Amino acid sequence: MTSASTASTASQGLAGTTHEPDDTGHFGRWGGRYMPEALIAAVDEVAAEYEKARHDPAFLAELDRLQRDYAGRPSPVTDARRLSEHAGGARILLKREDLNHTGSHKINNVLGQALLTKRMGKTRVIAETGAGQHGVATATAAALMGLECMVYMGEVDTERQALNVARMRLLGAEVVPVTTGSRTLKDALNEAYRDWVASVGHTHYILGTAAGPHPFPRMVRDFHRVIGLEAREQVLAAYGRLPDAVVACVGGGSNAIGIFHPFLDDADVRLIGYEAAGDGVATGRHAASITGGTPGALHGAMSYLLQDEDGQTLETHSISAGLDYPGVGPEHAFLADSGRASYEPVTDAEAMDAFRLLCRTEGIIPAIESAHAIAGAVRLGRTLGPEATILVNLSGRGDKDVDTAARWFGVVDPESLPTEEPPPAEDADGAVASGEREL
Amino acid sequence: MTATGTGITRLAEVFTTAKAEDRAALIAYLPSGYPTIKGSLGLLTQALDAGADLVEVGLPYSDPVLDGPVIQHAVDAALKGGVRVRDTLAIVEQLAERGGRAVVMTYWNPVLRYGVDAFARDLAAAGGLGVITPDLVPDEAGSWLAAADREGLAPIFLVAPSSSDERIASTTAATRGFLYAASTMGVTGARDAVSDTATSLVARARTHTDLPIGVGLGVRNGAQAGEVATFADGVIVGSALVSAAEHGRAAVARLTTELAAGVRGQHTGR
Ligand SMILES: Cc1ncc(COP(=O)(O)O)c(C=O)c1O
Numbered sequence: 001m002t003s004a005s006t007a008s009t010a011s012q013g014l015a016g017t018t019h020e021p022d023d024t025g026h027f028g029r030w031g032g033r034y035m036p037e038a039l040i041a042a043v044d045e046v047a048a049e050y051e052k053a054r055h056d057p058a059f060l061a062e063l064d065r066l067q068r069d070y071a072g073r074p075s076p077v078t079d080a081r082r083l084s085e086h087a088g089g090a091r092i093l094l095k096r097e098d099l100n101h102t103g104s105h106k107i108n109n110v111l112g113q114a115l116l117t118k119r120m121g122k123t124r125v126i127a128e129t130g131a132g133q134h135g136v137a138t139a140t141a142a143a144l145m146g147l148e149c150m151v152y153m154g155e156v157d158t159e160r161q162a163l164n165v166a167r168m169r170l171l172g173a174e175v176v177p178v179t180t181g182s183r184t185l186k187d188a189l190n191e192a193y194r195d196w197v198a199s200v201g202h203t204h205y206i207l208g209t210a211a212g213p214h215p216f217p218r219m220v221r222d223f224h225r226v227i228g229l230e231a232r233e234q235v236l237a238a239y240g241r242l243p244d245a246v247v248a249c250v251g252g253g254s255n256a257i258g259i260f261h262p263f264l265d266d267a268d269v270r271l272i273g274y275e276a277a278g279d280g281v282a283t284g285r286h287a288a289s290i291t292g293g294t295p296g297a298l299h300g301a302m303s304y305l306l307q308d309e310d311g312q313t314l315e316t317h318s319i320s321a322g323l324d325y326p327g328v329g330p331e332h333a334f335l336a337d338s339g340r341a342s343y344e345p346v347t348d349a350e351a352m353d354a355f356r357l358l359c360r361t362e363g364i365i366p367a368i369e370s371a372h373a374i375a376g377a378v379r380l381g382r383t384l385g386p387e388a389t390i391l392v393n394l395s396g397r398g399d400k401d402v403d404t405a406a407r408w409f410g411v412v413d414p415e416s417l418p419t420e421e422p423p424p425a426e427d428a429d430g431a432v433a434s435g436e437r438e439l
Numbered sequence: 440m441t442a443t444g445t446g447i448t449r450l451a452e453v454f455t456t457a458k459a460e461d462r463a464a465l466i467a468y469l470p471s472g473y474p475t476i477k478g479s480l481g482l483l484t485q486a487l488d489a490g491a492d493l494v495e496v497g498l499p500y501s502d503p504v505l506d507g508p509v510i511q512h513a514v515d516a517a518l519k520g521g522v523r524v525r526d527t528l529a530i531v532e533q534l535a536e537r538g539g540r541a542v543v544m545t546y547w548n549p550v551l552r553y554g555v556d557a558f559a560r561d562l563a564a565a566g567g568l569g570v571i572t573p574d575l576v577p578d579e580a581g582s583w584l585a586a587a588d589r590e591g592l593a594p595i596f597l598v599a600p601s602s603s604d605e606r607i608a609s610t611t612a613a614t615r616g617f618l619y620a621a622s623t624m625g626v627t628g629a630r631d632a633v634s635d636t637a638t639s640l641v642a643r644a645r646t647h648t649d650l651p652i653g654v655g656l657g658v659r660n661g662a663q664a665g666e667v668a669t670f671a672d673g674v675i676v677g678s679a680l681v682s683a684a685e686h687g688r689a690a691v692a693r694l695t696t697e698l699a700a701g702v703r704g705q706h707t708g709r
Contacts, residue, residue: 024578032578032579033576033578033579034547034548034574034575034579035574035576036504036505036573036574036576036597036599037576037596037597037598037599037602037606037610037621038505038597038599038600038601038602038621038624039601040576040601040602040606041601041602041603041606042601180511180515181501181502181515186502190502190503190504193504194504194505194507194626197504197505197624197625197626198623198624198625198626200601200624201624294552295551296548296551296552297547297548297551297574298502298548299502299504305548307548307552309552310523310524310549310552310553311500311524311548311549311550311551311552311553312500312501312518312549313501313502313548
């Protein structure tokens with residue numbers, strides 16, 4: 001475990017870099033603002049306020065104070081020694097975002113945007129959530145700062161992440177189950193946009209990932225850059241060298257861009273994002289937008305998108321509610337095109353194997369989202385071997401997923417669980433049949 | 440295409456004709472493919488026959504973030520029924536063949552996927568007059584503006600009560616045919632009262648443009664149409680017609696007739 005303090009702070013994430021979009025939020029051909037005129041004034045206001053805030057010492061000090069005294073930053077880096085034995089002997093370092101208050105990296109962005117909400121004089125926040133982690137973080141910050149809070153969540157997700165629905169309600173937020181479309185994360189985003197168009201006078205939309213219209217991809221990234229800034233410093237201090245690879249799961253891409261970004265100029269450090277491959281990309285039942293998608297505009301930005309030949313958004317499939325989204329943040333599309341980062345699929349079955357492995361080797365129950373990154377790291381370690389050091393963003397903890405995992409592994413009497421279809425018996429590669437899933 | 444003139448000039452005629460009759464134009468929205476492809480052609484034809492000066496053929500999209508429940512439900516049903524982008528173009532063509540004037544209302548991603556140039560070419564060939572783009576602002580519309588210009592199609596952008604004067608100026612500068620003024624901050628859906636933000640938005644827009652201005656969002660009956668007609672050049676009706684469509688052609692005809700009377704100031708109470 002690394003030392004409890006770092007010189008890196010959250011506010012440094014906002015300082016500006018040499019990797020910025022243009023003035024209207026384009027990363028090359030990606031990003032921008034593909035959105036209704038009615039909301040342009042609102043995103044202009046957010047952009048202007050963010051620009052002021054990131055140069056305001058009082059704002060930066062408050063952000064650092066909250067991140068330290070409330071969220072518990074810096075998060076440690078853990079050397080996963082027993083996991084390493086399963087990963088070709090490579091050193092696997094876990095950046096412990098699961099230990100943040102509320103249990104994931106999402107709080108980094110939410111604290112920043114909630115402070116910004118106060119600065120803009122708005123009294124209400126709305127959010128979309130898939131896994132519920134962003135919703136819980138938003139409900140938490142709203143309680144802390146005395147803001148009214150409404151969270152949109154696909155009905156499918158309210159069922160599979162019921163614990164987080166309860167947490168949000170306990171925190172005083174109103175949770176609205178969304179019953180349109182595929183009833184998952186993209187539909188929650190649609191509903192949040194519809195709310196925002198009508199409520200923008202007093203409401204800020206705390207978008208939960210590094211996607212959407214400018215300035216969200218850049219601003220959300222900046223609030224998460226602290227992950228990579230701290231980790232880079234921690235790894236250098238502990239091992240005197242940089243990691244060979246930095247890896248993360250990619251839903252919308254916020255935890256990944258947060259840990260990748262401070263390493264962009266370290267040309268020898270490989271950056272790899274793991275996308276949710278569901279039953280396997282070849283089956284069409286997946287959520288791997290970069291691996292399996294094509295360029296398109298959804299929810300405000302041009303990026304890779306899972307769509308049919310008519311540009312209709314495809315339904316996605318992933319065991320992980322937080323990765324079950326057909327798009328991805330535009331900076332990832334840019335990094336994929338440039339080759340600076342690469343993106344690979346991880347199936348449900350691979351992720352769940354990694355979930356079990358981390359539980360059993362390190363005593364850490366990861367979020368199923370983060371288990372995709374663990375699976376990727378193990379796969380990578382086996383190809384790189386014992387000399388390699390791999391830094392993994394452990395983006396969240398798995399309390400919310402205990403129900404899903406218990407079903408997957410059959411560790412509880414099914415009679416005791418609410419009724420639900422069992423998970424598909426086999427993945428594309430025929431890896432796991434349900435009877436063989438042992439914990 | 441039977442008619443002469445570009446989409447832009449034929450669209451302008453809609454408003455000059457209405458103006459000559461000292462009234463506002465009636466613009467009717469209905470999505471293609473709802474309740475079926477053939478059924479939607481029938482409803483759009485009905486709207487034109489019953490007094491709509493122009494129809495907006497809605498191109499169904501999976502993620503209509505600016506639409507309320509009524510239109511969401513209809514386009515969802517249309518997509519489930521298998522409607523394709525090419526069906527929308529075919530409907531425009533069939534309307535145009537019998538002299539109907541039509542623009543397409545579409546979220547941007549289906550056009551991106553079809554290819555902006557190809558869509559403009561095929562829509563112009565079908566006899567369509569322009570495209571209303573609820574989630575495309577001129578800032579991101581470079582290739583569309585070039586294609587529309589080449590094909591003589593009208594790029595029709597929206598302004599909203601939240602639009603700054605600066606944005607109204609830049610948006611109107613890029614718009615052809617008519618400007619679409621969203622009457623309220625919110626999604627589509629019939630409302631009990633037309634908000635008075637619409638009057639001030641139209642007044643603000645008029646300081647920047649001589650384009651005709653159509654007002655949409657929330658108009659549901661003849662009386663409201665009459666009210667909007669006092670300050671706008673076009674009255675746009677969507678959700679109320681889609682609701683009527685649930686009850687069939689006769690209901691669409693009835694409402695359109697009422698709205699057409701409304702834009703002529705002839706509406707006689709609710
Ligand atoms: C723990 C955790 N990790 C990752 C994600 C995926 O989001 P992103 O790609 O923005 O990091 C989520 C989203 O809900 C999450 O809860």
